[in-house]
Amino acid sequence: xxxxxxxxxxxxxxxxxxxxxxxxxxxxxxxxxxxxxxxxxxxxxxxxxxxxxxxxxxxxxxxxxxxxxxxxxxxxxxxxxxxxxxxxxxxxxxxxxxxxxxxxxxxxxxxxxxx
Amino acid sequence: xxxxxxxxxxxxxxxxxxxxxxxxxxxxxxxxxxxxxxxxxxxxxxxxxxxxxxxxxxxxxxxxxxxxxxxxxxxxxxxxxxxxxxxxxxxxxxxxxxxxxxxxxxxxxxxxxxx
Numbered sequence: 001x002x003x004x005x006x007x008x009x010x011x012x013x014x015x016x017x018x019x020x021x022x023x024x025x026x027x028x029x030x031x032x033x034x035x036x037x038x039x040x041x042x043x044x045x046x047x048x049x050x051x052x053x054x055x056x057x058x059x060x061x062x063x064x065x066x067x068x069x070x071x072x073x074x075x076x077x078x079x080x081x082x083x084x085x086x087x088x089x090x091x092x093x094x095x096x097x098x099x100x101x102x103x104x105x106x107x108x109x110x111x112x113x114x115x
Numbered sequence: 116x117x118x119x120x121x122x123x124x125x126x127x128x129x130x131x132x133x134x135x136x137x138x139x140x141x142x143x144x145x146x147x148x149x150x151x152x153x154x155x156x157x158x159x160x161x162x163x164x165x166x167x168x169x170x171x172x173x174x175x176x177x178x179x180x181x182x183x184x185x186x187x188x189x190x191x192x193x194x195x196x197x198x199x200x201x202x203x204x205x206x207x208x209x210x211x212x213x214x215x216x217x218x219x220x221x222x223x224x225x226x227x228x229x230x
Contacts (some may be wrong), residue, residue, distance in 0.1 A: 002162070014163055033217070043206065056216050088158060092218075100148030100210050101167055106138035106160035 003027065004107035005017045006091050012113045016077040022108045023091030025072055031055070031094045032074040033104055034066055038087040049074055050096075088112075117142045117209045121221035127227050128197045135182070136224040145213030149190040150218065151181065155203040157228055163205075164207040175203050197228045 003026035013019055025032050034046040036059075045058035049068035060066075063081075068074045078085060088111050092104040118141040128134045140149065150164040166174045166181045174181045182191040190209075194201055204225050208218040 002159075031216070036123075042222050043208075043218075043220040045219075048216055058187045058217050061117065092162060094159075100144075100146055100212055101165065102148075102210070102216070103162060103165055104210075105162055106152070111158070 002105040006107035021076040023074045024095030031092035033092040035090040087112045117219040119221035125225035134194045138190045138207030146212040150208045151192045152206045153203045156192045
């Protein structure tokens with residue numbers, strides 16, 4: 001158990017809908033990262049928050065947004081869902097926001113299926 | 116930008132044997148970290164081992180060791196005394212000192228341990 005929690009574990013929804021994925025980082029970690037894993041794209045970095053502020057952006061679509069709350073939990077909002085958004089979404093956390101040695105620990109993931 | 120290459124086809128390994136998973140990388144960052152993660156069929160991403168680019172010694176964590184050859188830009192994972200529970204996909208990842216704080220992942224190596 002990495003100490004990172006994600007809910008829900010599975011999510012099935014229809015095209016055009018909006019969903020919210022939730023993540024709680026490990027105790028003491030200030031950084032939260034979101035990744036998307038799909039068969040065709042592999043693991044793709046979406047966005048990072050550090051202590052409530054957006055710190056880095058990756059291949060995140062405009063239909064997707066995220067935030068980190070004062071208690072450091074984070075939510076990833078996916079809207080106007082398309083079939084291609086079906087994927088495993090991971091949240092990871094780490095202590096800081098800089099430094100190559102800052103190990104990221106991953107949650108169990110949320111498997112999103114868009115029908 | 117960082118690039119990770121994992122090109123080995125799926126591997127079958129006899130229980131109790133050692134297995135080496137290849138990873139090569141490309142980066143212009145002067146300092147970087149290399150990571151290996153394990154993803155079993157259940158889907159979670161489990162951190163295994165970290166190697167810093169300036170570390171003089173190869174990293175070891177229990178049955179996992181990292182064969183780091185900086186000049187060749189390779190960071191191979193060695194799993195000794197394979198167990199059935201080692202059957203999984205293994206991902207090599209790196210994080211540089213410049214740019215955003217994302218982990219760049221390879222496409223993974225599939226390992227199946229047979230009794």
